[in-house]
Amino acid sequence: MKNTIFILNDDSPKYQQIYEQFKSFIKRGDIHPNDSLPSIRQLAESLQVSRNTTLMAYEQLLAEGYIRSEARKGYFVNELQQVLVQDTFNPPHKKHKVTVTPVEVDFRAGAVDQTNFPLKIWRRISNQVLTLPESFRYGEPFGEVCLREQIATYLFQYRGVKTEPNAIIIGSSTQQMLIHLGQILKDDNAGIIIEDPGYDGAMEAFRFHRFRIETLPVYETGANFSVLEKLESRLIYVTPSHQSPLGVSMSIQQRQMLIHWANNKNGFIIEDDYDSEFRYTQRPFPALASIDSTRVIYLGNFSKSFLPGIRLSYMVLPELLLNRYKKQFLHFESTSSLLSQLTMAKFMEEGEWNRHIKRMRLVYKRKMQCLVSELKKHFKQSISIIGEQSGLFVLVKVHLNHSEEWLIERASIYGVKVYPTSIYFIKNHPAEAIIKLGFSNLTRDEIQKGVKLLNKAWED
Ligand SMILES: Cc1ncc(COP(=O)(O)O)c(C=O)c1O
Numbered sequence: 459m460k461n462t463i464f465i466l467n468d469d470s471p472k473y474q475q476i477y478e479q480f481k482s483f484i485k486r487g488d489i490h491p492n493d494s495l496p497s498i499r500q501l502a503e504s505l506q507v508s509r510n511t512t513l514m515a516y517e518q519l520l521a522e523g524y525i526r527s528e529a530r531k532g533y534f535v536n537e538l539q540q541v542l543v544q545d546t547f548n549p550p551h552k553k554h555k556v557t558v559t560p561v562e563v564d565f566r567a568g569a570v571d572q573t574n575f576p577l578k579i580w581r582r583i584s585n586q587v588l589t590l591p592e593s594f595r596y597g598e599p600f601g602e603v604c605l606r607e608q609i610a611t612y613l614f615q616y617r618g619v620k621t622e623p624n625a626i627i628i629g630s631s632t633q634q635m636l637i638h639l640g641q642i643l644k645d646d647n648a649g650i651i652i653e654d655p656g657y658d659g660a661m662e663a664f665r666f667h668r669f670r671i672e673t674l675p676v677y678e679t680g681a682n683f684s685v686l687e688k689l690e691s692r693l694i695y696v697t698p699s700h701q702s703p704l705g706v707s708m709s710i711q712q713r714q715m716l717i718h719w720a721n722n723k724n725g726f727i728i729e730d731d732y733d734s735e736f737r738y739t740q741r742p743f744p745a746l747a748s749i750d751s752t753r754v755i756y757l758g759n760f761s762k763s764f765l766p767g768i769r770l771s772y773m774v775l776p777e778l779l780l781n782r783y784k785k786q787f788l789h790f791e792s793t794s795s796l797l798s799q800l801t802m803a804k805f806m807e808e809g810e811w812n813r814h815i816k817r818m819r820l821v822y823k824r825k826m827q828c829l830v831s832e833l834k835k836h837f838k839q840s841i842s843i844i845g846e847q848s849g850l851f852v853l854v855k856v857h858l859n860h861s862e863e864w865l866i867e868r869a870s871i872y873g874v875k876v877y878p879t880s881i882y883f884i885k886n887h888p889a890e891a892i893i894k895l896g897f898s899n900l901t902r903d904e905i906q907k908g909v910k911l912l913n914k915a916w917e918d
Contacts, residue, residue: 464505472507474916476515484524484535495525495533506866562873564910567851567896568766574821575765579810580801587800598794599788601628601772605799608806609758609772617731619749619756622773627783630769630793632730632759636663639755639773642782643726644668644669649691653681655882657702658729660695669693675886678844680706683715692725698746699734703853703882703894705845713746720753726779728755733762735815737848738823751778760802762850763815768798822850825897825905829848832909840917844892851896853879858916862891865916870916874908 466475483489495501498516502509516533519525525533587593600606606623608906613619629635644667652661654673664671672689675682676697681701686694698708708716720727729746737743747756751774761769771794775783792799805811830846833854844853856865862878869876877894880887897905 466505466507472505473511473514473518476501476505476512477518480515480519481524484538486657489535491537492615493535494531495535497532503875504870506870515814554580554774559870559873561681561870561875563900563904564875565851565877565895565897565900565908565912566875567877567894567898569896569899570762570850571818571821571825571898573901574767574817576810576814580805581694583808583810584797584801587797587804590800593797593800595796597792597794597799599790599792600784601626601792601794602796602799602803604805604807606772608803612758612775612806612811613745613758616742617734617758618744619751619774620748621751621756625643625777625780626772628770628772628777628792628794628799630734630771630795631761632757632771633659633663634793635757635773636660636728637666638783638787639728640664640667640669642779642786643693648742648801649689649693651686651689651691651694652884654695654884654886655703655879656695656884657697657730657732658881661884664695668689669885673884676701676704676706677886678704678808680708680712683712686719692720692723694720694725695730696729696746697730697732699731699743699849700737700845702730702732703845703851703879705847705849705853707743707848708746712721713749716746717750717753721750723874726753726776727754728757730757732757732759733849735763736819736822736850738819738826739847747774752778755779763818764802764811768802769878770794770798770802822898825900825902826852827897828902829897829905829909832906836909837917850898851894854893856891856893856916860891860916862893865891868915869912872911874911874915876912 464476464479466472498505498509498512501512505512516525520527523536526536527533550836598713605621606626609626609867610621610623613621629638640663646666649670649672650664651672651674652664653676655676661671670691672691674685674694694716696708698713700707716727717855727746731745734742734745745756747754753776756774757771760768761771826846830843833841833843840857842855842857844855846852862880866876866878877896879892879894900908
């Protein structure tokens with residue numbers, strides 16, 4: 459499997475091409491009976507396709523008997539009859555190659571720094587929590603009161619949001635919160651305005667509920683709010699502190715204007731405050747919900763500030779929606795781990811959360827500075843950097859007249875994994891390719907090495 463090269467083009471569905479090429483590798487003997495195949499996730503990552511695509515390819519191969527699935531071991535190639543092996547083989551069009559090469563530097567944004575994770579403290583508190591009688595039952599449907607109290611204090615102190623613990627709902631992820639919210643906000647002809655470009659995960663949640671989607675164009679300088687009056691929806695999803703993915707922050711005038719819009723329309727603003735802890739040049743801007751929370755649904759999570767795998771997020775519901783939400787979901791169990799909630803509550807109560815955020819802001823600030831200065835040093839005028847004031851990633855606009863696909867593929871040949879941004883754009887497509895570089899779990903050396911390799915890949 460090591461030296462197998464996949465050639466993907468745009469002529470037919472990607473899953474079908476992967477399936478066809480696997481079939482050819484098996485028939486040609488490039489892959490032998492009983493060889494193991496990469497996992498669905500590994501293959502999806504190395505080919506830059508979705509897991510669903512590789513899953514569909516594997517399901518087709520399974521159904522036709524080319525491969526088998528073994529519980530907890532993975533996928534393996536089956537023995538084939540000679541007659542099948544002699545089947546015709548049509549080489550696919552050669553448009554571009556994607557090679558399965560080892561990744562040396564992965565600029566993944568969906569990660570956090572591992573070396574500064576407070577492992578000892580978290581372990582100690584987790585152990586304590588496991589001695590509590592309340593750890594041995596189901597949790598509260600809307601989240602543990604002790605954690606909701608801690609979050610309410612944190613939101614007031616650091617985000618300026620005044621709320622009662624009772625108005626906070628704890629769940630497992632932003633998307634899960636949005637799916638729940640969608641359930642209470644959708645009506646027969648529900649529409650929602652989302653940022654373009656914007657967070658694809660949110661868009662999927664709204665699509666799930668078949669919301670009619672309208673778009674608010676966003677640029678490096680900010681959103682074009684003048685379009686709002688032409689749009690029909692009464693619901694808007696925004697990322698005011700750190701626009702996802704362009705990184706701009708909404709000015710106080712724009713925030714006030716948006717609140718005015720929601721009041722006029724009797725609508726609601728969903729404020730996703732997903733990584734506001736990490737602002738490097740000034741203090742984090744106060745949340746939109748701190749100005750007027752009557753029509754703002756505030757979303758927060760622990761994925762960027764602590765650990766994505768903890769699957770812990772929350773929302774603050776305005777009074778107008780709280781009863782509706784609670785009535786709808788009272789009989790559903792909590793979607794987030796009781797143990798994680800109790801541990802996080804204690805972690806916050808002991809002041810460890812504030813210490814962690816303070817420490818990580820400095821760690822990430824240094825990494826951001828390192829990445830930005832390396833990019834400027836190597837690329838000079840060939841790129842523009844977007845969003846260096848905050849967050850755990852930057853966007854790089856590449857002025858070298860190459861497509862996003864080419865840039866990602868060239869980088870992968872040099873062992874560097876970089877990420878697309880085209881998935882975030884709906885109609886407001888940029889003229890030049892923009893690449894996303896996360897840095898949170900990379901060391902200084904890795905950042906330096908990664909940028910050097912990228913420079914070779916793109917400019918040589
Ligand atoms: C805009 C935005 N909101 C929220 C999240 C966090 O999602 P989750 O709660 O699933 O970790 C992300 C993750 O990348 C994001 O980009």
